[in-house]
Amino acid sequence: MPAPLPASIDETAALLAKADYVAGRDLATVLFLALRMGRPLFLEGEAGVGKTEIAKVLSATLGRPLIRLQCYEGLDIASAVYEWNTMAQMIEIRLAEAGGGVDRASLSSDLFSERFLIARPILEAVRPQAGGAPILLIDELDRTDEAFEAYLLEVLSDFQVTIPEFGTVKAESPPIVVITSNRTREIHDALKRRCLYHWVDYPSAENELEILRRKVPHVPAKLSRELVGFVQALRREDLFKSPGVAEMLDWATALTELDxxxxxxxxxxxxLGVLLKYQDDIARLSGSQAKRLIDSVKAGAQAHG
Incomplete structure (x- = not known):
């Protein structure tokens, strides 16, 4: 049985904390409102700041299935919503012809019945689920084109999917929808209007230290402080891609493996190849630049005593 939805902002914050997700009250507030109002939650922010993780946390803490649609350029309805099993349909036609006496109207109706329908993530999300209404994660929507974005308007407005040959499938209990975007392009206002919006920023030093403590607890205390300070300073540098929380955690794990x-x-x-993913950024930070940042971090730590 799925768990009940949180009844307050404090319960929502506790729900996130239960799954070791460190969040500010602003995120807990918008998440609480999205759950209570039944509105999709639209999360924007840099890659690696924990947007996708929010959907995973909701799935784990609320006991609901997670259905993930990973977006990419060229994503179409056949991959995202549904398609017909054409091979099985062809076999059915051949078998009917071989048996003779084909009733074309009956055969046509049967060919476009549910047994030949292949449900992709969006259709699956509006179908009844044994574990209750699922969490539908539409991840990195900005990677798709505007045509697919426009198609989502019906889904997000009425939580239904229209299949011309089959009919309309409407959710009995609307899924909890989380949409993420890395803002490589702007998402149209018409879609944003159907959602509650939140910008997920890089965490503060205090929160990032807490994330590190929860996710990689065996990192020595001194190294944790220096590591977080270094990453925070690195994000202020002119880099092609600043490291996200995910890269910070990977780096912490790598450093502990090296004792x-x-x-x-x-x-x-x-x-640096664990923390940064572009050669130009790595070259910029190698050697003296890395020493400058380390010295700055250690000086700051001493000043704060």
Whole structure:
């Protein structure tokens, strides 16, 4: 049985904390409202800040199935919503012809029945689910084109899918919808109007330290402080792609695998490929630049005592 929805902002914050998701009250508030109002939650922010994780947290804490639609350029209805099993339909036609006495009207009706319908994530999300209304994650919507975005308007307005040969499938209990975007392009206002919006920013140093403590608890305390300080300083640099929380956690794990207890320039330079994903950024930070940031972080730590 799915768990009841949180009854307050504080319960929503506790729900996130239960799954070790560190969030500010602003996120807990908009999430609470989205759940209570039955509105999709539209999350924008840089890659790696934890947008997708929110849908996973909801699935785990509310006990509901997670249905994920990973968006990409060229995504179409056949991949996202439904398609017909044409091979099985062809076999059915051949078998009917071989048996003779084909009733064309009956055969046509049967060919476009549910047993030949292949449900993709969106259709699956509006169908009845054994575990209750699911969490529908539409991930990285900005990677699709505007035509697919326009198609989503019906889904998000009425929580239904219209299939010309079959009819309209409407959700008995609307799914909890989470949409994410890395803002590589602007999403149309018509879709945003159907959602509650929240910008997911990089966490503060305090919150990022708490995330690190929860997710990678075996990192030494001194290394944790220096590591978070370094990443926070790195995000203020002119980089092609600043490291997200996911990269920070990977880097922390890598450093503990190397038995590091504190940052030093050689160690940072050797492991920048875990934290940064573009060669120009790695080249910019290697050597003296890494030492400058480390010295700055350590000086700041000493000043705050």
């Amino acid at each position: 590091a207890v504190a940052l030093d320039p050689a160690l940072v330079s050797d492991t």
